Amino acid sequence: MSLLETQGVTKAFGGIQALNSCSISVEQGSITGLIGPNGSGKTTLFNVMTGYERVDGGQIRFEGRAITNASPDKVFRLGMGRTFQLTRVFPRLTVLENMHVAAQRNDLKGLFSRWSSTHEQRRALELLDFVGLTKHKNLPAGNLSYGQKKLLEFAFVLIAEPRVILLDEPAGGVNPTMINYLTSRIRALNERGVTFLIVEHNMEFVMGLCSRIMVMHRGTKIAEGTPVEVRANPAVLEAYLGD
Amino acid sequence: MKILKMVGVLALLACAIIFPQVFTDPTVTTIGVFTLIFAAVATGWNILGGYSGYISLGHIAYFGIGAYAMAIFCLHWNIPGGYEPFSLVPLAAVIAAVVSIPLGWIALRVRRHTFIVITIAMFFIMQLLAYNLIWLTNGSTGLGLPLPVSWGGYFYNYPFYYAALILLVIATLVSWWIRNSKFGLGLLAIRDDEDRALGLGVKTGASKLAAFVIAAFFAGAAGAIYAYFVESIYPATIFDPNFDVAVVLMVFLGGLGTLPGPILGALILEPLQQYLNLQYGEAGYNLIILGGIFLLVMLLLPRGILPTLQDMWTKYRSMREQESPLQAEGGIVITALPGVGRSTAGRAESAPTAIAPNQNEPGEGINV
Amino acid sequence: MGLIIEAIVTGILTGGVYALMSSGLTLIFGVMDIINIAQGILVILGAYLSYVLQQQLHIDLFLGLLITMPVMFGFGVLIEFVFIRPLKRDRTMLSLLVMYGLALVIEGVLNLIFSADLVQLQGWYTTASFNVAGFYLSYIYVFGFLLAVVLLAGLYWLVYRTKFGFSLRASMQNRVAAELIGIDVERVSAITFGIGIALAAAGGMAFGATNAFDAASSYDLISRVLAIIIFGGMGSLSGALIASVGMLVVEDVTSVVWSPVWASTVFFILLVIILVVRPQGLLGQAEVRKQ
Numbered sequence: 001m002s003l004l005e006t007q008g009v010t011k012a013f014g015g016i017q018a019l020n021s022c023s024i025s026v027e028q029g030s031i032t033g034l035i036g037p038n039g040s041g042k043t044t045l046f047n048v049m050t051g052y053e054r055v056d057g058g059q060i061r062f063e064g065r066a067i068t069n070a071s072p073d074k075v076f077r078l079g080m081g082r083t084f085q086l087t088r089v090f091p092r093l094t095v096l097e098n099m100h101v102a103a104q105r106n107d108l109k110g111l112f113s114r115w116s117s118t119h120e121q122r123r124a125l126e127l128l129d130f131v132g133l134t135k136h137k138n139l140p141a142g143n144l145s146y147g148q149k150k151l152l153e154f155a156f157v158l159i160a161e162p163r164v165i166l167l168d169e170p171a172g173g174v175n176p177t178m179i180n181y182l183t184s185r186i187r188a189l190n191e192r193g194v195t196f197l198i199v200e201h202n203m204e205f206v207m208g209l210c211s212r213i214m215v216m217h218r219g220t221k222i223a224e225g226t227p228v229e230v231r232a233n234p235a236v237l238e239a240y241l242g243d
Numbered sequence: 244m245k246i247l248k249m250v251g252v253l254a255l256l257a258c259a260i261i262f263p264q265v266f267t268d269p270t271v272t273t274i275g276v277f278t279l280i281f282a283a284v285a286t287g288w289n290i291l292g293g294y295s296g297y298i299s300l301g302h303i304a305y306f307g308i309g310a311y312a313m314a315i316f317c318l319h320w321n322i323p324g325g326y327e328p329f330s331l332v333p334l335a336a337v338i339a340a341v342v343s344i345p346l347g348w349i350a351l352r353v354r355r356h357t358f359i360v361i362t363i364a365m366f367f368i369m370q371l372l373a374y375n376l377i378w379l380t381n382g383s384t385g386l387g388l389p390l391p392v393s394w395g396g397y398f399y400n401y402p403f404y405y406a407a408l409i410l411l412v413i414a415t416l417v418s419w420w421i422r423n424s425k426f427g428l429g430l431l432a433i434r435d436d437e438d439r440a441l442g443l444g445v446k447t448g449a450s451k452l453a454a455f456v457i458a459a460f461f462a463g464a465a466g467a468i469y470a471y472f473v474e475s476i477y478p479a480t481i482f483d484p485n486f487d488v489a490v491v492l493m494v495f496l497g498g499l500g501t502l503p504g505p506i507l508g509a510l511i512l513e514p515l516q517q518y519l520n521l522q523y524g525e526a527g528y529n530l531i532i533l534g535g536i537f538l539l540v541m542l543l544l545p546r547g548i549l550p551t552l553q554d555m556w557t558k559y560r561s562m563r564e565q566e567s568p569l570q571a572e573g574g575i576v577i578t579a580l581p582g583v584g585r586s587t588a589g590r591a592e593s594a595p596t597a598i599a600p601n602q603n604e605p606g607e608g609i610n611v
Numbered sequence: 612m613g614l615i616i617e618a619i620v621t622g623i624l625t626g627g628v629y630a631l632m633s634s635g636l637t638l639i640f641g642v643m644d645i646i647n648i649a650q651g652i653l654v655i656l657g658a659y660l661s662y663v664l665q666q667q668l669h670i671d672l673f674l675g676l677l678i679t680m681p682v683m684f685g686f687g688v689l690i691e692f693v694f695i696r697p698l699k700r701d702r703t704m705l706s707l708l709v710m711y712g713l714a715l716v717i718e719g720v721l722n723l724i725f726s727a728d729l730v731q732l733q734g735w736y737t738t739a740s741f742n743v744a745g746f747y748l749s750y751i752y753v754f755g756f757l758l759a760v761v762l763l764a765g766l767y768w769l770v771y772r773t774k775f776g777f778s779l780r781a782s783m784q785n786r787v788a789a790e791l792i793g794i795d796v797e798r799v800s801a802i803t804f805g806i807g808i809a810l811a812a813a814g815g816m817a818f819g820a821t822n823a824f825d826a827a828s829s830y831d832l833i834s835r836v837l838a839i840i841i842f843g844g845m846g847s848l849s850g851a852l853i854a855s856v857g858m859l860v861v862e863d864v865t866s867v868v869w870s871p872v873w874a875s876t877v878f879f880i881l882l883v884i885i886l887v888v889r890p891q892g893l894l895g896q897a898e899v900r901k902q
Binding site (some may be wrong): 300349352357359360363367372375484529 | 640644646648694697698700701703704705707708709711712713714715716717718719720722723830831833834837838840841845872873875876879882883886887890891
């Protein structure tokens with residue numbers, strides 16, 4: 001069942017056509033990779049899917065429902081989480097406080113305490129534990145290392161219990177041990193039913209983790225298949241080497 | 244530690260309560276009244292400017308609205324001097340808050356930089372309205388407030404002092420309450436990264452507006468007390484840009500975004516300002532000195548006294564920690580540890596040490 | 612009807628002068644992301660400088676500009692160097708507050724030197740007038756307008772036709788990228804700031820010749836200039852020009868048709884309207900959501 005799909009999405013920035021009738025489909029429960037040379041439109045696709053950019057044309061559907069041009073917070077509330085290439089945490093808030101900002105979705109009694117319920121507080125601590133940041137929970141997030149910030153971002157996207165998570169270059173600038181750790185976390189969550197769409201340049205990471213891979217080039221999808229299929233596809237090679 | 248803080252706060256409060264009984268000189272208690280009034284404005288303003296990062300350089304407009312509301316009520320309802328006008332303070336505050344809703348909504352439609360400028364423009368609009376709506380405000384002739392003739396000598400300042408103190412206490416409590424609530428957390432997140440906060444589901448629009456209105460409420464209440472205290476108000480004296488500068492400066496001086504910062508700033512700045520006005524008010528000296536202080540604070544202490552002190556304290560403590568070996572913690576804090584290995588290698592290697600123990604419990608207890 | 616025409620003409624002419632004062636402000640914002648809240652008092656400073664030159668040395672107001680403008684240019688560069696360049700974090704906000712402090716100091720000094728007496732700049736053209744379309748128009752309005760036209764044309768030429776102007780526009784669009792292609796953004800900023808203040812000097816002379824002023828007039832000025840650049844779109848030169856003329860015309864016509872008292876309020880009502888309808892101003896850029 002297709003959980004998330006785009007149909008013929010186009011987006012131009014001035015003279016540059018970032019997305020050119022791009023149609024992709026992400027199966028529920030999968031870990032899908034999205035690769036392509038620089039400038040192929042991967043991040044732009046992420047941006048339009050999560051509401052940070054508006055499309056010029058085409059449709060985006062999540063769980064069958066049209067979410068084209070919905071605002072980021074609406075997309076988030078519908079169950080789609082997303083991380084960023086350059087980590088965006090709240091530097092002046094502590095790690096634990098960062099978690100609680102993400103938990104805003106479930107609030108009503110927000111005026112009376114930081115957490116809506118002890119359940120939420122427990123969840124936040126559990127998630128910090130899951131990513132191994134418990135020790136640093138009272139540190140300002142700005143003090144964390146780059147890899148740790150990535151983990152934190154991962155954690156607070158999780159607190160809203162999203163059904164699909166879009167990861168934008170999660171392995172970028174991170175050491176091998178951390179990459180292994182991330183892989184194990186993603187797998188663990190996938191076993192629980194979370195779908196992943198991952199943009200990544202690190203081929204080893206993508207090929208090792210994803211069951212299905214889509215290749216983009218010049219704003220559109222040019223190939224799709226299992227890692228083995230994609231690796232052997234001549235069009236893919238040409239895209240990477242040709243330009 | 245927390246108990247120490249509580250005791251400290253109560254002690255300060257006790258001092259504030261006894262202050263005018265001990266120092267009965269009316270000049271001194273007058274400065275006390277002004278200090279408390281502006282501390283309340285500053286504390287309220289900090290909820291918007293300090294917590295959310297939206298600096299409103301014209302919030303004094305609501306101070307003016309509260310002042311005029313008070314004067315107009317007393318005039319039209321024939322309120323006599325005495326304790327009665329104090330009961331109107333909440334009403335004046337509500338008026339100011341209600342006016343701030345549409346204005347805040349308009350102003351908050353733009354991002355920080357333009358927002359600042361718009362709040363300034365709105366302040367001047369208010370001043371103009373005070374001059375021009377003569378049927379309401381009596382224009383440049385100003386309005387008078389009832390005189391509590393029965394209060395004599397040094398007693399006169401007491402009701403004002405305690406009214407202002409109560410207002411300040413309420414403002415501080417509200418500020419503290421907000422800071423520890425989810426609403427406050429949302430504001431702080433907005434300050435750090437508004438778009439990210441929005442993307443995570445924080446209701447940024449409503450939060451900002453709420454902070455704006457709360458700040459206007461306290462400014463209005465303070466303005467009402469002020470008006471009653473100074474006995475007569477004019478557009479020029481109430482909608483005075485210098486009040487605005489002073490309030491903002493107080494918050495910056497004490498520490499933008501901290502809880503006690505605005506109060507500290509008021510305690511330093513208001514007596515200073517009053518003194519300068521008395522001594523040098525005639526020529527332009529008071530402006531020069533005030534502006535000069537402003538410049539110095541902005542250039543040298545942009546974060547304010549309290550945060551700077553806090554930084555110094557943290558640095559001092561981490562320098563002490565430098566003595567003991569750090570293998571167990573391994574590369575967590577990257578600042579303030581000069582001599583200890585800060586290479587990426589050192590940091591990266593230790594990351595697994597911190598997280599490895601949890602690898603064996605994937606997703607246990609987590610509902611995904 | 613004649614009155615309305617007169618109002619429109621006066622509005623256009625004074626609009627030109629306000630355009631002078633506003634273009635400096637919007638330029639500074641565009642290049643440096645800084646709101647020069649001291650622009651009002653700097654205009655007044657320029658006016659007082661012209662005043663001193665005229666009173667003490669009997670130099671004609673327009674000729675005096677050859678002195679006041681370079682002086683104010685240098686002063687502007689100095690301010691940028693001393694007060695703005697050291698600010699590293701939170702530049703827009705801190706610079707605003709720093710300039711506010713500076714404005715207070717300058718106002719205090721002017722108050723000290725000149726006291727609160729209102730003065731007005733004089734010249735044969737401030738008193739002589741000529742007849743046009745049935746009403747009398749003082750020469751100074753026309754000359755002030757011509758001055759604005761000349762200076763603004765010069766500014767346009769500078770910004771759009773010179774190498775420096777290219778650097779300036781590049782810095783406006785993307786500081787980092789401009790630096791990467793070898794533009795000394797700091798230098799461009801300093802010079803831009805200087806230009807903005809020099810324009811203020813010219814505006815000050817024109818303003819001072821058509822209005823009685825003292826140091827406190829700066830508040831009214833800065834509020835209007837700010838409203839103008841918000842209306843026109845912060846960072847847009849053309850926007851400042853259109854807004855200046857437009858808002859002044861509306862104000863003057865209102866003064867004639869309704870009442871002078873409400874004229875200035877209408878000015879700000881226009882501001883509120885534009886904020887509701889199009890928050891980025893006429894020609895400003897809409898706020899982009901950061902990803």
